[in-house]
Amino acid sequence: MYKIKTYNQISVKGLDRFPRDRYEVASEIGHPIAYLLRSHKLHDEVIPETLRAVARAGAGVNNLPIEAYTQRGIVAFNTPGANANAVKELVLAGLLLGSRGITQGMSYVQTLTDIGDAAAMSKLLEQEKKRFAGQELYGKTLGVVGLGAIGSMVAEMALALDMKVVGFDPALSVEAAWRLPSQVQKMENLQSLLAHADYVSLHVPALESTRHMINRETLQSLRPGATLLNFARDAIVDSAAVVASLDAGQLGQYICDFPEPCLLGRSDVIAMPHIGASTAEAEENCAVMAADQLMDFLHNGNIKNSVNFPPISMARNGGCRITFSNENVSGVLGHVLSVLADNEVNVLDMVNKSREQVAYNIIDVEQSPHDSVIDSIAAVDHVITVRVIA
Numbered sequence: 323m324y325k326i327k328t329y330n331q332i333s334v335k336g337l338d339r340f341p342r343d344r345y346e347v348a349s350e351i352g353h354p355i356a357y358l359l360r361s362h363k364l365h366d367e368v369i370p371e372t373l374r375a376v377a378r379a380g381a382g383v384n385n386l387p388i389e390a391y392t393q394r395g396i397v398a399f400n401t402p403g404a405n406a407n408a409v410k411e412l413v414l415a416g417l418l419l420g421s422r423g424i425t426q427g428m429s430y431v432q433t434l435t436d437i438g439d440a441a442a443m444s445k446l447l448e449q450e451k452k453r454f455a456g457q458e459l460y461g462k463t464l465g466v467v468g469l470g471a472i473g474s475m476v477a478e479m480a481l482a483l484d485m486k487v488v489g490f491d492p493a494l495s496v497e498a499a500w501r502l503p504s505q506v507q508k509m510e511n512l513q514s515l516l517a518h519a520d521y522v523s524l525h526v527p528a529l530e531s532t533r534h535m536i537n538r539e540t541l542q543s544l545r546p547g548a549t550l551l552n553f554a555r556d557a558i559v560d561s562a563a564v565v566a567s568l569d570a571g572q573l574g575q576y577i578c579d580f581p582e583p584c585l586l587g588r589s590d591v592i593a594m595p596h597i598g599a600s601t602a603e604a605e606e607n608c609a610v611m612a613a614d615q616l617m618d619f620l621h622n623g624n625i626k627n628s629v630n631f632p633p634i635s636m637a638r639n640g641g642c643r644i645t646f647s648n649e650n651v652s653g654v655l656g657h658v659l660s661v662l663a664d665n666e667v668n669v670l671d672m673v674n675k676s677r678e679q680v681a682y683n684i685i686d687v688e689q690s691p692h693d694s695v696i697d698s699i700a701a702v703d704h705v706i707t708v709r710v711i712a
C-alpha cells in the first residue's frame with residue numbers, strides 16, 4: 323500500500339486518480355511515502371524518513387524546503403501551466419477593476435439603501451456617476467514581468483484587448499519563447515519595462531533573486547500613475563515601498579492577490595485573498611496532474627515536472643526495476659553496476675540523468691534482487707535513496 327498524506331483541500335478528481343486497492347490517501351496518515359498539497363508551508367515540519375516524493379498541486383514551490391528535499395533524495399513536483407488560465411482570467415479582472423470605477427461605484431450604490439424611490443435613485447446616480455469614470459485598456463501598454471506559462475497567456479490576452487505589450491524575462495525557456503506572441507516587445511531590463519508601461523503585471527516565481535524586485539528604487543522607474551498587479555507572490559514586492567510610492571503619487575494603484583495589513587483601508591489598493599488559482603477547473607487540473615505524476619513516479623520511477631530532479635523516464639522492460647538517487651559525483655553508477663554484477667543480477671536496460679547536485683537512475687534487471695543487494699547499493703558512497711519497484 324502506498325501512503326499519501328494530503329494537506330489543503332485537494333480536488334476530488336485528483337484524489338480519485340489513486341486506485342484504492344494500492345493507495346491510502348488521507349490528511350492524517352503515518353509513514354507517508356509522498357505528500358500531495360497546495361499552499362501549505364512545509365519549511366518548519368519534520369521530514370519523515372519514509373518520504374520519497376512531494377507533489378505541489380500548483381505552480382509556486384516557495385512553500386517547500388526544496389534544498390532539504392534534494393539532500394534527502396526527495397523528488398518535488400509541481401504542475402506547470404495547470405492553473406495558468408485561472409490566473410490569466412483574474413489578471414483580466416484586475417485590469418478591468420483598476421481601469422474603471424467598478425469597486426468604488428458598486429460600494430457607493432450599496433450606500434443608497436435609504437432612498438425608496440427608483441426615479442430619485444436614478445436621478446442621483448446620473449449626477450454622481452462622473453465620480454466613477456475610468457479609462458479604456460485599448461491602446462494602453464501592459465508590461466509583463468516573467469513570460470512563462472501565466473505571463474505568456476496574460477500577454478496574449480492583453481493583445482486581444484488591443485493593448486500594447488512589453489515583456490521582460492531574462493531566463494525565458496525555449497518552449498516559452500515559442501508560445502509567446504511575436505507582437506510582445508522584449509525589454510532589456512525591468513527598469514525599461516517599468517518606464518514603458520501603464521499597467522505592470524508580475525508573473526515570476528518567488529526566489530531569492532526575485533525577492534523585493536519591486537522596491538523603492540525600481541518603483542521610481544514607473545510611469546507616474548501606473549497600476550501594478552501582483553498575482554505572483556507577496557515576497558516579490560516590498561509592500562512598504564508600494565505604500566510609500568502610492569502616497570507619493572508615483573504608483574497609481576496596487577492590485578494584488580496577497581493582502582498585508584499595511585495595504586488595507588486604502589482606495590488605491592485592491593487586494594484579493596490568494597484566489598488566482600481558485601477555480602474548479604484549475605483545482606482539478608492541478609490535482610489530476612500532480613496525482614498522475616506522483617503515481618508514475620511511485621509505479622515506474624519516472625520523473626516529470628520536478629523542480630529539483632531531472633526529467634527521466636524509461637518504458638518498462640519486464641523484470642524488476644531499481645531506482646536510486648545519488649550525489650552528482652563521478653563513479654557512483656559504476657559502483658552500483660559492480661554490485662549488481664558481483665551478485666549476478668543481469669541488467670536489461672538503464673537510464674541515468676543529473677541536475678545540479680543530484681543524479682537519478684532507473685535500472686531494469688532480469689530478476690528481483692535479494693534484499694542484501696539493495697542494502698549493498700544503499701551503502702555505496704554518495705547514494706541517497708534506493709527503491710525497488712516490482
Ligand SMILES: NC(=O)c1ccc[n+]([C@@H]2O[C@H](COP(=O)([O-])OP(=O)(O)OC[C@H]3O[C@@H](n4cnc5c(N)ncnc54)[C@H](O)[C@@H]3O)[C@@H](O)[C@H]2O)c1
Nearest residue numbers: 381382468470471472491493494525526527553554598599
Ligand atoms: N495567485 C495565484 O494563485 C498563483 C497561481 C499560479 C501561480 N502563481 C505564481 O506565479 C508564478 C509564475 O507561474 P508560472 O506558471 O507562469 O511559472 P513559469 O515557471 O511558467 O514562469 C515563470 C517565468 O518567470 C521567469 N523569471 C524568473 N526570474 C525572473 C526575473 N528575475 N525577471 C523576469 N522573469 C523572471 C522565468 O524565466 C519564467 O519564464 C508562480 O511561481 C507562482 O508563484 C500564483
Ligand SMILES: O=C(O)CC[C@@H](O)C(=O)O
Nearest residue numbers: 360361380381382599600
Ligand atoms: O493552490 C492554490 O490555491 C494556489 C496555487 C498558486 O499559488 C500556485 O502557485 O499555483
